[in-house]
Amino acid sequence: MNQDLPKLAWKGVSKRFDGAPVLDGLNLDVAAGRSLVIIGGSGQGKSVTIKVAMGLMGVDAGEVLVDGQNLVGQGGASLRGLFSRIGVLFQGAALFDSLSVWENIAFRLINADGVPRQAARARAIEALGRVRLAPSVADLFPSELSGGMQKRVGLARAVIADPEMLFFDEPTTGLDPITAAAINELIVDQVKRLGCTAVSITHDLASARTIGDEIAMLHGGKIVWRGPPADLDSADNPYVRQFVEGRPDGPMNTAV
């Protein structure tokens, strides 16, 4: 494989909802093995950006390239191929209410990979250990877990099949600072362990600094700044300045 080829790239991606542009010729890429965090205000298209990369949403124009292969307009087989290579931690964890914790974690193994239930359960309990949850949690149901535990279970489910790419949608939203720090630490551990490419979206700057090798700021459907976390505080980009300082007045206010 060409080492210079980005693992994932958005090329001129545009997406509109009811005529209103959400992504406007977005250009972005992430190299294999790197962790990119996309930050930005609410309604700026962060979720749409990763949903089109996960194959969950189409685009109006542009290309989404995984290992150089364009996903746009691809049918079921290509998307199934993509899904087998990715893991996703959704904002609300998106655990299946009717299944126990271990059945959630082992869902892919049982239903897509044909792993027998006993073996899948053993692997699920092993994955629980990786996110620092006790085996006794395995037989509980999602409604019996705290928000932080649900996120851990969601993370265990995302990494159980050793994906090449991980997507994190607001991984610390709704969590207290201590639990959020623990989730960030787990994310860093798992991304390192797997050596995979990671793309996260968040409003949480502490989370972005911890889990990202690079940070990109999305505004008005375009990337307006990109750099390492260490440069975030010294960036002179007015959007970044306003976002970092948390000021209500500034270019983002007028643009929205």
Added chain:
Amino acid sequence: MASIAAVPTVLNPIRSLGRSTLAALRLIGAVGVFALRGVAAMLTPPWFAGQLLRQLAAIGFFSLPVVGLTAIFTGAALGLNIYTGGGRFNAEQVMPQIVALGITRELGPVLAALMLAGRVSAAIAAEIGAMRATEQIDAMRTLSTDPFRYLVAPRLAAAVMALPLLTVVADLIGVAGGWLIAVRILGFNPTVYIRNTAAFLQPSDVISGLIKASVFGFIVALMGCYHGYTAKGGARGVGRATTHAVVSSAILIFASDYLLTTVFAGA
């Protein structure tokens, strides 16, 4: 835009009619495509047997009490009405035959289906709608599992299988309801009542009811799955999906009942 705005106000009703017609055609097309995808997922592997069994229990077994209760009261009321009405031209004695015919050909499948529409279609729409709202359906896709195969196909298959069985139960209990009234209140001979019913009924009466039941089962599950799967707008959207599932199921049950009855009457 200017030319549209310039359309005389007198043509507004026509414009509204056109919009409504297009919206209705879009909906019919969307439901049709959804149904075809559901049937394709039902007929081709991979199948999720565990899900099918779970749905058979939820849709079939747990609907038995409500279907049974509805059937016994309906059979009893039908019996009384036929006896009273038949008395106007000295035809009280045909009550067993008419009750059996009415229950097996019409009321058994239709009432069982309506009970299922209220109980099951709403539950399916609420469950799948909530899964849509909380990104569980997206999560399922990213876990390499087709939600159509895991969620929709087992529910369609279970309803198609369960409703005929529920209809058999409704037929038996409905006829028993008529028998109870006839024997206990109207003074019919219990053995003669049963003999008359059995002698009069033809296999086609029962079979036509069971065919109707399969079609109604498909409709009930399809409407629940479609409205749940396409639900938008959080809790409010889920509520709307539930209402739409029940209402559209009921309307389609009555419409298809008429069409199927026409077909069976011609055959």
